[in-house]
Amino acid sequence: MIIAAAWISAGLLSWLFYAKAVAPQQEKQVAVVVATHDMPLGTLLRPTDLKTVNYPERDIPKGVVFQAKDAVNRVVLFPMSSNEPLLISKLSGTTTVEGVSSTIEPGFRAVSVQITDVSGVAGLIQTNSRVDVLFTRPGTMAEASTSTILQNVKVLSTGRLAQTGQAADPRTPRSPVVTLVLTPDDAQKLELAKNEGRISLSLRNPLDSSQSANGGPLTTEVLDPLAYTRGKKNRASGSGEPDDARILRELAAKAKRDEDAKKKEAEKPRIVVDVYRGDKHVQELFR
Known part of the structure; x- marks a missing residue:
């Protein structure tokens, strides 16, 4: 009986020591994003700058990044060390002033x-x-x-x-x-x-x-291939003006002539003649 009790006690002690030894290994692990190398302030994060590492759940800091895609194209606002977990508070959004200028x-x-x-x-x-x-x-x-x-x-x-x-x-x-x-x-x-x-x-x-x-x-010239030819002929004639300038000048002169002609037409004297036909009275104008 004594020998049996000793064996049982030894077995219980061995089991307790084994349970304590394996307990930390069975603690829940969570993958978090960490830096692959030291990074200075202002570093624009690329996929090669990041990796995932398993951390004990109880040791995970608040605000840690769990997926690399949430950190890519963001900017490091504080210097970071290799294997340091990435925190949202240490990263800049791509829409902020720091983020845009650092890109x-x-x-x-x-x-x-x-x-x-x-x-x-x-x-x-x-x-x-x-x-x-x-x-x-x-x-x-x-x-x-x-x-x-x-x-x-x-x-x-x-x-x-x-x-x-x-x-x-x-x-x-x-x-x-x-x-x-x-x-x-x-x-x-x-x-x-x-x-x-x-x-x-x-x-x-x-x-x-x-x-x-x-x-x-x-x-x-790509819109009007003949513009250069007309301008060349115009320069050969001695006017020395670009073709479009000459056209604009001629149009302005014509408009002025038409306006002067209308003024002269309006200034001509008119003669008013009263014409009576029975009980009807008509006025006729003669220039």
Whole structure:
């Protein structure tokens, strides 16, 4: 009996020690998102910056990110260490000022362009769209021209919307402005074009990264192929004026002649003659 009791006691003690040893391993584990490496302030999170690690449920901090998709394209507002759990409070939303400015890659600048429904492709341009920038120089038929000055440009935001599919606040006035991401040289080119003429955007297929050969600006000659020939003949005749300027001058002169003729017609004296035919009285005018 004594030996049996000893074996039972030893078995119970062994089971208690085993239960204590395996209890922590059986605690519920939850997958959370952590940083794969050290990240400084302002880092724009990419999928390669994130991984999931199992944490004991009781050790999970409040506000932790559970899915990587909720952190991608957000910006780190505080320095982070490798394997540190991501907290919502340490990340910026993509629609905040910090988030939008931090999405601009080093070496690039953001420049805004005012557009209309026509120049902005009827509102089809959205955040992350790809566009070409067209510049139209105003002037006479001989001076007006249109050229593509920038190609395959990324749209950072439309108005104050910096996220695709984001709903606009109905209380916010509609702002027909598109912000583009450009190199410093292209930003200068765009600013110059804005002050010299009219800017419009053409929407590209996001998968089309081709660059069209720039054959120079197009002039009104593509609309009226004979304009250059008429202008050349006009210059050969010695007038030295562009063809459209000569036409406008002639039309203005003709309008003035017609107006003068009407004035002279109105100034001619008129003679009024009373004519009586029985009981009828008629006045006739003679010039």
